Amino acid sequence: MELEKIIGICKQNLIGLKAEIQLITSAINSKIPVVIEGESGTGKTELGKTIAQALERPFYRVDGDENLTITHLRGWFDPPLVMKSGFGEKSYIPGPLVNAMRKGGLFFFNEVNRAPSESINGVLAALDERQIEVPQLGRIHAVEEFYSIFARNPLEYVGTNPLPEAFFDRCILIRLEHKTGDEAERIVRLRTNCTDSDLITKVILFTDRTRSSENFEVGASVRAAIQLTQLLKNSPRTPDIVFPAIYAVYSGKVKMQSDTVKTVENCLYEIAEPIFFPTDKKKL
Ligand SMILES: Nc1ncnc2c1ncn2[C@@H]1O[C@H](COP(=O)(O)OP(=O)(O)OP(=O)(O)O)[C@@H](O)[C@H]1O
Ligand SMILES: [Mg+2]
Known part of the structure; x- marks a missing residue:
């Protein structure tokens, strides 16, 4: 062929x-x-x-x-x-x-x-x-x-x-390198059939940031982004839904730096909060 x-x-x-x-x-x-x-x-x-x-x-x-x-x-x-x-x-x-x-x-x-x-x-x-x-x-x-x-x-x-x-x-x-930004968003769209661009953009931004965070030795991949999008696409985007979903998807996939004193949960929520629940002071 x-x-x-x-x-x-x-x-x-x-x-x-x-x-x-x-x-x-x-x-x-x-x-x-x-x-x-x-x-x-x-x-x-x-x-x-x-x-x-x-x-x-x-x-x-x-x-x-x-x-x-x-x-x-x-x-x-x-x-x-x-x-x-x-x-x-x-x-x-x-x-x-x-x-x-x-x-x-x-x-x-x-x-x-x-x-x-x-x-x-x-x-x-x-x-x-x-x-x-x-x-x-x-x-x-x-x-x-x-x-x-x-x-x-x-x-x-x-x-x-x-x-x-x-x-x-x-x-x-x-x-192969991790796909980021627009390409990663297209992967999530293809795998989840989710049409909510705002959700996908946030999920990818969050996932990319787990890889650049100094608290994690290993961050998450687009696989985690696909799962989080699937969990959230038909759910209300309130903190009581979003944070547990983030913890459920990412806590077993990221690896903490050995010298970090914070918990995985804290590190994940610190990254997630300004992305999913921005206030005037803490924007993306
Ligand atoms: N370039 C891409 N185009 C479409 N889908 C992709 C692409 N890259 C990754 N994916 C999707 O991301 C998920 C993870 O990809 P895949 O299972 O191939 O990773 P892997 O490198 O084999 O990971 P592992 O080392 O854990 O086995 C899958 O759902 C896959 O469909
Ligand atoms: Mg594989």
Whole structure:
């Protein structure tokens, strides 16, 4: 499919990201694997999913953690079926990697830096060699359209391994930043069908400010803005409704600076008050 057509399809579901879509599409055509790097809520999964849809390829997603072994990715044998018919296709439950290889899918490896290097290397080998060996089953060949996108969040260090050198040597890196202002408002409008521009502007301003606030080490993303808009779009905008909704959506998503003595609640309300309930003295 030509690039313009893919961009056209992606545009219906993605705000901005034209350069990124172009890069990924060219990378897919050249079979160069891509790592999408970005903080939580920057659109990594949505970008991968939308490109798979535009290319009309199935999308297989896995989330990396220490238990994601190469067996989970390749597939396994079902013991009762092995008892019945022995080792073979009939007793084999294919994992997402084998499914993607056979069906020409887009294999989306989320949080790749949390996965054991053995699993990452297994996927890289499948991409390089276009085949993998499954013990007791044999060689599985990838169809032409099989491709993999990796994603990682640079802020997530806990429980993560340094990625193998071979990884960056093979992949290209595409970085996504938080969308702010007008683009973020368009994302919220697209995801919530909310037509209240005043509400969306306030929610985005608030969300952007959680990221620039010196009280927070990590602020919130457009995902929080989408949720808050959904909660408030049909509700009265009084403090007894708005503040609890803000706390409910944002308190688990922001991370306080370690030297801040204030509570999360206080920090959130300090930012929210002049935006949602401005007085003459305290305007936006
Ligand atoms: N550019 C964009 N266009 C349209 N929607 C977007 C865009 N960026 C983010 N979104 C929306 O914001 C939300 C978060 O995006 P997404 O789940 O892709 O983030 P992520 O980077 O995968 O986050 P995480 O690291 O937490 O998995 C989703 O509802 C998604 O639809
Ligand atoms: Mg994601």
